Amino acid sequence: MVMSLPTTRVLAVLELLQAHGRMSGPELARRVGVDGRTLRRYVASLEEIGVPVTAERGRHGGYALVPDFKLPPMVFTNDEALALALGLLAARGLGLAGAVPAVASAQAKLERVMPEALKRRVRAIDDTVALDLARTDASGGTGADNAALVVLSQAAQARQRVRLRYRTASGTSERDFDPWGLAWRGGRWYAVGHCHLRGGMRSFRLDRIEHVHDVPASFGRPEGFDILAHLVFSVATLSRTYAIEVLLRTDLATAQRETFDTIGVLEPAGEGTLLFAQADDLAWFARELSRLPFDFEIRHPEALREALRAQVARLQCLAS
Numbered sequence: 001m002v003m004s005l006p007t008t009r010v011l012a013v014l015e016l017l018q019a020h021g022r023m024s025g026p027e028l029a030r031r032v033g034v035d036g037r038t039l040r041r042y043v044a045s046l047e048e049i050g051v052p053v054t055a056e057r058g059r060h061g062g063y064a065l066v067p068d069f070k071l072p073p074m075v076f077t078n079d080e081a082l083a084l085a086l087g088l089l090a091a092r093g094l095g096l097a098g099a100v101p102a103v104a105s106a107q108a109k110l111e112r113v114m115p116e117a118l119k120r121r122v123r124a125i126d127d128t129v130a131l132d133l134a135r136t137d138a139s140g141g142t143g144a145d146n147a148a149l150v151v152l153s154q155a156a157q158a159r160q161r162v163r164l165r166y167r168t169a170s171g172t173s174e175r176d177f178d179p180w181g182l183a184w185r186g187g188r189w190y191a192v193g194h195c196h197l198r199g200g201m202r203s204f205r206l207d208r209i210e211h212v213h214d215v216p217a218s219f220g221r222p223e224g225f226d227i228l229a230h231l232v233f234s235v236a237t238l239s240r241t242y243a244i245e246v247l248l249r250t251d252l253a254t255a256q257r258e259t260f261d262t263i264g265v266l267e268p269a270g271e272g273t274l275l276f277a278q279a280d281d282l283a284w285f286a287r288e289l290s291r292l293p294f295d296f297e298i299r300h301p302e303a304l305r306e307a308l309r310a311q312v313a314r315l316q317c318l319a320s
Contacts, residue, residue, distance in 0.1 A: 009034060010042045014051060018112060022064040079146055081118055084110070085125035121150065128156035130227045132185040148209045152179045152191050161217040165210040172210065173197065178219040181227035182206075192227050192234075194219065203234050235262045240278035244285065245299040248273040248292070258292055282307040290315065 012032050016023060023031075029039040043053050043063060052066035088103050111119050155162050156179040164177050175197035183190050189206035247269065248255045255266050255273040264277025275296075279285045286307040289296060298305050 006042070006045075010045050013039070013042050014046055015109065017053065017063060017065050022062050024062040028063055081121050085122040086129070086131075088122070089126060089129060090131055121154065124150075124154040124157040128153045128179075128181045130181060130183045132183065132228055148206050148212050149182065149189060151212050151214070152182055152206075155179050155214060156181050156193070159218050159221065161215050161219055162212050163215050164204065164212050166204055167208045167210055176215060176217075177202075177204070178221075180221050180225055183227045183231050185228065185231060190231055192230055201230070201234070203231055232261045233265070238278060241280045242278065242282060242285075242301055242303065244275070244277040244279055244301065244304060246275040246277070246289065246304075247271060247297040247299060248275055248294065249296060250294040254294065258294070259288075263288060283310070286311040 009032050013028065016028060016031055025036055025039060029036055032039065032042070034042070043055065046053055052069055054064050054066055056062060056064075088107055107122070111122075114122070152162065154160075159178075161176055161178050163174060165172060165174050175195055177191070177196065178194040179191050180193040181191075183192060191204045191206060191209070192201070194200070195202035195204075244264065248266075249272040250258075252266060252268045252273050255275070259266070259275070264275050267274045267276070277285070282301075282304050285304060289298075289308060290311050298308065
């Protein structure tokens, strides 16, 4: 442990005593990186700010906090608590070698001084939220209501049914909803779970939720349910104007690598890989196909072939 500023070292002494209960003077000084005289000065600094430390001499002596002493609870606003919980979750998901133990250590330190209600809120986010950090479009969506995220994450953790007032292009409706979890993907927040109005699994954008509150009912959820995988599949198979089938003349692994996961559903076929998709804009879909580095065959619709011909003609015009 490398320390620089005296204030940092004083706080390190407090953290070590909180974590270990009692430590010998030499061991505590070694861990902080100072000599015995400086350590005694740091202990005096803690006592000056109201942290009572006991010191016992002798072979089995050492330093310890006064029994039952606790720091005052840390106070956060709702938005600060949400930012804290999401920050810890995002740091763990970045894939850095040291992130997981560092996040666990930071969370343990914070929870020692958090009031119980805040601990439950942070743990609810940790247990029920998934972040797709690989595909984030910062301009893709508007901010969601933080209150909805907090209520839904706590309801998902407690298996508590909620009632949503949800806004769509056709108007506003209310429904009972069993939130299985939440996910951040492509610049937007989604709640995934069972919709009692439609009688099946649905995904709802949080920025379209006008109000949410608990209702007196609970629900069950399958263990190991993958929130992000379900969200990707539901977006890829959402019913649109055109149903598309394309044979990609390559293996499944290559097809997965060269396409993005919400373009559709990929299935291995004898001749290659079948792509099943839905789209409203065939010109856009033709542009996506034109980027592929392997051959393909459009099975249907015929209109997609026409859109691809138009795309080829446009590219030839640009190249000439």
